[in-house]
Amino acid sequence: MDKVGSLPLSDTWGLKRGFVLASGSPARLKLLQNAGFIPTRIQPAEIDERVLPNELPGIYVRRMACEKALAAAKLAPNEVILSADTVIAVGRRIIRKATDETEARRHLDLISGHAHKVMTAFCVLSPQGQPKVRLVTTRVVIKHLSEQEKNILIRTGEWRNVAGYSIEGRLSAVVKKIVGSYPNVVGLPIYDVAKELVHVLS
Numbered sequence: 001m002d003k004v005g006s007l008p009l010s011d012t013w014g015l016k017r018g019f020v021l022a023s024g025s026p027a028r029l030k031l032l033q034n035a036g037f038i039p040t041r042i043q044p045a046e047i048d049e050r051v052l053p054n055e056l057p058g059i060y061v062r063r064m065a066c067e068k069a070l071a072a073a074k075l076a077p078n079e080v081i082l083s084a085d086t087v088i089a090v091g092r093r094i095i096r097k098a099t100d101e102t103e104a105r106r107h108l109d110l111i112s113g114h115a116h117k118v119m120t121a122f123c124v125l126s127p128q129g130q131p132k133v134r135l136v137t138t139r140v141v142i143k144h145l146s147e148q149e150k151n152i153l154i155r156t157g158e159w160r161n162v163a164g165y166s167i168e169g170r171l172s173a174v175v176k177k178i179v180g181s182y183p184n185v186v187g188l189p190i191y192d193v194a195k196e197l198v199h200v201l202s
Contacts, residue, residue, distance in 0.1 A: 012036030013194075015201040019124075022072030022083035027168070027187040035190050037197055045071035045083065049096070057089035057119055062133050065121040073125055080200055081125040086187050088164035089117040095164045104159040105150060111164070113144035118164075118185045124196050132196065136189035138180035140167075145174060 018040030021029065032039065045068040051060055064085035072081050088095035090110045098104035110116075121135045145153075153159070158169035165171045167185045183190040 013198050013202070015198070017080065017201050019080040019082050019197065019201060020072060020076045022068050022081050025084075025187055027166075028084060031183055031186060031188045031190045032193075035194055037194065039082070041076060041079070043072045043076050043081075045069070047071050051094055055094075056092060057087055057094045057117070058121075058135055058137075060094060061085050061087050061119045061121040062135055065123040066131050066133050069123040069125040069131060070129075073129065078127045080127060082122065082193070082197065083125070084120055084122040084188055084193075086118065086120040086163045086184075089119055090114070097161060097163055098159050101154050104154055107159070107164055108145060108150045108153060111140075111142045112150070113142065115139055115141045120184050120187065120189055122188065122193055122196075124193075124200055126200065132200075134189075134192055134196070136181055136184045136192055138178060138182070138184045140175060140179075140185060141177040142171075143174045143176050149174065 013036055020041045020043050021032065021039035022043055022045045024042065024044035047067045049064060065083050068083035068085065069081045072083060095107050095110065098107055118138045118140055119135060121133060123131050123133045125131045153171055156170050158166045158171065167175065178185065181189045181191065
């Protein structure tokens, strides 16, 4: 078992019960593991992720996190469920996962030379079905991207299967400023999540 100092990761915070992670994101799992929170089960949730008409980014991402937790709870009843969803918001516009290179380029065009918000909502669902949802927002400023830089970033393929981009990859070289939680941009505001997990599981 992995250890932090002399304590097994699962015992680091004295938790009295485990939790189910309703996400298949390797980045989220790594953030949790590094902080000493090991899910007893990983149960990704399949839900309809379409944006409702006129739905604002903050409302949308909270709804997604809650729906993922409720869907996972049907497959893992009587467990504490942790779910999360991340989007990039440019004004009222929601950027999610690009489906192809053309869409990935449009996303780069939107954030090039501008500030945008990375919003992650997470939900901790109790065994009794009571959800607690929190939204954490981080402001990110990207330099103005030349066409050559956009081509390089597209060719990396790091835009695949992530909301907008991967801050851990090559795009980090063009980030001018981050205001707020860096782990939130990775995919999980670990400080806020840890505080809630300790409260619920201890």
